[in-house]
Amino acid sequence: MIRFCSLFITLFISISFLSAQNHSKIKSDTLFYIPKIAFEHLYKKTDSIGFKIKGNDTLIRVSKVIKHKQSPGVRVAYEFKDSTFLKYYKKIAFQSYKNEDSIDTKPMKYWKHPIKVFFAKGIKNDVSKKVMSFLKTINEEVDSLSITQVKRLEDSNYTIYTSEDYQYESKMNTTNLADYHISWRGNNQIYKGAIRINNTKVTSKKIQILKIQEMFIGSLGWFKFSNDFSCESYFSDCYSDNKQLTKFDWDLLKYHYSYGICKGTTRNVFAEQHEKSKEMMKKYGKETKMYFLHN
Incomplete structure (x- = not known):
């Protein structure tokens, strides 16, 4: 789970955040490959035991998958809108x-x-x-x-x-x-x-x-x-x-009034969330699942 609303949480003391899930993990024996962006968020540099290139992605090899501790709340899919x-x-x-x-x-x-x-x-x-x-x-x-x-x-x-x-x-x-x-x-x-x-x-x-x-x-x-x-x-x-x-x-x-966006943000934070969401979709495909977690 990758947080994108950390800035929103910091500024407004809210538990709501935007997260993305990517299902391109590749298991090899007891080792796993995960996307670089997920590794940077969840792991220390010393946890890396190699990497590989798959298409345009860099996948980092780790010995175990760390699950993001999710805050309690209602998870709602990110609502895409055109520019x-x-x-x-x-x-x-x-x-x-x-x-x-x-x-x-x-x-x-x-x-x-x-x-x-x-x-x-x-x-x-x-x-x-x-x-x-x-x-x-x-x-x-x-x-x-x-x-x-x-x-x-x-x-x-x-x-x-x-x-x-x-x-x-x-x-x-x-x-x-x-x-x-x-x-x-x-x-x-x-x-x-x-x-x-x-x-x-x-x-x-x-x-x-x-x-x-x-x-x-x-x-x-x-x-x-x-x-x-x-x-x-x-x-x-x-x-x-x-x-x-x-x-x-x-x-x-x-x-x-959709829960598919973070509420109470400024325009810059709102734009930043959408830019990051678009980057994730462009990098990992439109099948990438992204959510807002509302407490």
């Missing part, structure tokens, strides 16, 4: 530092626990029903997300309200047509959210619904909107009164 998808994902999922000369980003954010939505009195019933229909679709389609509506504020961790309601979140931008705010813990897990609709500026119920849905999508991962997509996409940075969850929107949401 085009990852390029756009990195644009959306990672927020840059402002007024700082940083080549890296802030860590990605995500919801770990169920989202319980409360609608304030200023949100009309037909608006809340349309919004909840939209949210239920996301709840059904995206693994690891649980979204329900609650009737009491004290049971909620997500509040949707208007400029005429009690102002539940003081950090909202009150000049915008709509705004959202999320709070997260040190492990980058979001635990609270809110959306504010300025109903003195947004009087159309249809636009209120679209703005709430747009803000909610953004709050699922502190996502950035981009002008790389058609206006119909919820991740697009341009206005449309015909927003819809496109195939890319669905792919991105499902990927962000």
Whole structure:
């Protein structure tokens, strides 16, 4: 087992890690040949008793196979994505530092626990029903997300309200047509959210619904909107009164909440994990098994 998330473990004090298994060990009598990359991780230099070349691989000869002591948790297969998808994902999922000369980003954010939505009195019933229909679709389609509506504020961790309601979140931008705010813990897990609709500026119920849905999508991962997509996409940075969850929107949401990636990383760590994974697949073939271990 080869760890690739050791940097992630060090920075965020997490047990999750990416590991790879290669099944090209060759037994000769009581001796074994293992890939060089596995030898460097598991053995001392003095354990080597020879080597051989097989294709493009260097195999090191050892007298016994050392098994990696695996941490307890759920092992999930690494989810491969092509470079085009990852390029756009990195644009959306990672927020840059402002007024700082940083080549890296802030860590990605995500919801770990169920989202319980409360609608304030200023949100009309037909608006809340349309919004909840939209949210239920996301709840059904995206693994690891649980979204329900609650009737009491004290049971909620997500509040949707208007400029005429009690102002539940003081950090909202009150000049915008709509705004959202999320709070997260040190492990980058979001635990609270809110959306504010300025109903003195947004009087159309249809636009209120679209703005709430747009803000909610953004709050699922502190996502950035981009002008790389058609206006119909919820991740697009341009206005449309015909927003819809496109195939890319669905792919991105499902990927962000997949256990096939490490959560809470910065963009550089995320990119490093994928580069190492691609190197393993290129070196040892696409049949190489790679996993994330989630505790």
